[in-house]
Amino acid sequence: MDPQDKKSLSRSLGEFFGHIWKGVQEPVGQDPQKQILRQETTEQVRETEHGKVIVRRTIVEELEIPTPPPKN
Numbered sequence: 001m002d003p004q005d006k007k008s009l010s011r012s013l014g015e016f017f018g019h020i021w022k023g024v025q026e027p028v029g030q031d032p033q034k035q036i037l038r039q040e041t042t043e044q045v046r047e048t049e050h051g052k053v054i055v056r057r058t059i060v061e062e063l064e065i066p067t068p069p070p071k072n
Contacts, residue, residue, distance in 0.1 A: 037061040 007015075038061045046053050 033065045033067065035063045035065070037063055 039058070041056065041058045043057075044055045046055055
């Protein structure tokens with residue numbers, strides 16, 4: 001490598017953080033398609049020695065359809 005072609009420290013740091021930023025921005029793999037079939041929430045107010053407490057239960061039924069890998 002010719003000494004005139006040597007990269008500066010700021011150039012190397014910019015490339016380094018650019019690679020990290022690119023990795024953060026790109027999605028990982030292919031997510032399956034999600035479809036919510038049913039979402040049900042029930043709520044109860046109960047009296048306790050510390051006062052009223054709200055008990056909430058949420059049930060979510062989802063359907064995941066995997067996406068096929070791309071054909072090359």
